[in-house]
Amino acid sequence: MTDHQTLSLILGLIRSGAAVTRPDLARRTGLGRTIITQRVDHAIRAGLVAEGEPAPSTGGRPSRTLRIASDHGVILGVLFGASQLHAAVTDLDGTVLADRRLAWDIEAGPEASLDLLHQVSAQLLTPQLAPRLWSVCVGVPGPVDFARGTAVQPPIMAGWHAFPLRNRLEAHYDVPVWIDNDANLMALGVWDRTRQSAGDNVLLVKASTGIGLGLISRGRLHRGARGSAGDLGHTIVAEESRVRCRCGKYGCLEALAGGWALGRDARAAALGGRSSFLAERLDASGGPLAVTDVLEGCRSGDRVCTELITRAGELVGAQLATLVSVFNPSTVYLTGLLAQVGEAFRAPVADTVARRSLPLAVDELVITGSGLDGCEGVIGAAALAVDELTQPDMLGRWLSGGNPRGGRARWTEDAELASADRPRRRSVPGKGTPP
Structure with a gap:
């Protein structure tokens, strides 16, 4: 297992709450304590993980709990429905920091929809938040080719077929972008919580x-x-x-x-x-x-x-x-x-x-x-973005630079060749699923 694969696995376990101390990580992954310590320390130095309070002692020196350093970056999550737009800026844990909901007809077309999104995001991404933007994730009400970031013959989205939505957004925001079906993101958001x-x-x-x-x-x-x-x-x-x-x-x-x-x-x-x-x-x-x-x-x-x-x-x-x-x-x-x-x-x-x-x-x-007051979609957008950013290949492309901003060639390399259904680290922390 490579360094980035190990780090990705550890981040996923911490994010899910399945393992939040160094001993827990060692037991869950089967990796040695030295490897776990090295990867956790690396994540802390990179600002991805922070230490919390001491965990309950089971004998010996108590280990400190670990959590994702959620304030290290922010995600712009966007849900286009058939008749409305919901955009939000969240931290890396999906906590909504600012959001807006507007009536909008998706059949106004992709160009008009992008113009609206840029206007709304300019209001949400304040001077304090904009420099911390790590990713954009957008949901649309139709079938999506996830690997290419485009809608495919959507029944109710005239003009959106094969529109290069991800490429246009990456060029505008200069961060990695993911596009998915809106209900997919909502399901991720509810399940994440x-x-x-x-x-x-x-x-x-x-x-x-x-x-x-x-x-x-x-x-x-x-x-x-x-x-x-x-x-x-x-x-x-x-x-x-x-x-x-x-x-x-x-x-x-x-x-x-x-x-x-x-x-x-x-x-x-x-x-x-x-x-x-x-x-x-x-x-x-x-x-x-x-x-x-x-x-x-x-x-x-x-x-x-x-x-x-x-x-x-x-x-x-x-x-x-x-x-x-x-x-x-x-x-x-x-x-x-x-x-x-x-x-x-x-x-x-x-x-x-x-x-x-x-x-x-x-x-x-x-x-x-869902009990999430209509925010399940933007929470899911944040969960998907962080999950993708912490995949081993993506970590290898941006981690040495400190954050995923800028350097578009680094995180778009071979993106269109990626499988939309490749095994996900997200399956590791799930209840009843072995590491």
């Missing part, structure tokens, strides 16, 4: 304007062979449906249960005189209704709005039930706008999953919200 209780096999459903899925399998983010894993919104739920999805197909889950579909159905209900609440909203808006109108109606007790949310939950639950039987997760997280109404959405999802899945698959299954 809950792995001890959630287990290593986790699903995250993002139900907002669109519907996406992030999947953690045995402590690894699962992207699939080509990066399209988790496209739950464009699975077919009604073969004979004549309801056309924005992807051009008919009968997709998103076309029947996504936020934009609920807005469409709410307008029909208002025009049909079935909801005075929605009729008033339609008159006041003078335009189309949005999913937020349905959510507010549900919270207000409007019968039609509640029915729309319940039906969406049942449809999502029906598709999710198949995944639960096939994948057998320990935890399913419900996030996004629809999840914000709580039990009105969660209960029909959970009930449908319970009815349609194998009994053993739901025996101890937990279906819950």
Whole structure:
């Protein structure tokens, strides 16, 4: 094992909390105490690791606990949804230092979206934070070629196919950049905060304007062979449906249960005189209704709005039930706008999953919200960026310079040849996974 491989393994164990003292690291990795001491001291000198309080003594001189020096750098995490932008600056542990949320139509195109991102990041990256920027990580609502940092034929992102997003961002910020699907980052963010209780096999459903899925399998983010894993919104739920999805197909889950579909159905209900609440909203808006109108109606007790949310939950639950039987997760997280109404959405999802899945698959299954107040995506962006920065090959490219800023040729070398599904050190610290 090379020096950088050993250091990468140690950093991963410390970050996960699986081993936070030198003796723990030696026991977990099987490496000698001398090697552990050398690598930990190297990490401390480099500013990557800091010592904390003495650990509880088990006899002899107590060892000090170790933690990632989270204030040594910052990450710019960005989530483009179908209808909004969330950008945040976090420390290396994913703690949000500053963030902004804006309404934004992803179909405005990549150039306009980049312009907005640069404007927002200029506000977030203050003179104190900007010199500490180590990486940028962006999530988009569509399939992503992770190795090349580009969206690939995304169903709802006109003009984004093969757009060189990572290259453009690296040229602008002069730091390493990673691009991934937004639900993937959200799944990483939730799992990063809950792995001890959630287990290593986790699903995250993002139900907002669109519907996406992030999947953690045995402590690894699962992207699939080509990066399209988790496209739950464009699975077919009604073969004979004549309801056309924005992807051009008919009968997709998103076309029947996504936020934009609920807005469409709410307008029909208002025009049909079935909801005075929605009729008033339609008159006041003078335009189309949005999913937020349905959510507010549900919270207000409007019968039609509640029915729309319940039906969406049942449809999502029906598709999710198949995944639960096939994948057998320990935890399913419900996030996004629809999840914000709580039990009105969660209960029909959970009930449908319970009815349609194998009994053993739901025996101890937990279906819950993330509890992260909509920040799971930017937390996941930070987790992914730091995980990639501390991979052995990346450490070899930037560590001697003190930080990953500048010198773009160092950290882009052979990047397009990297496998999007190469073994991840992230699997090492996971519960029940051996080193």
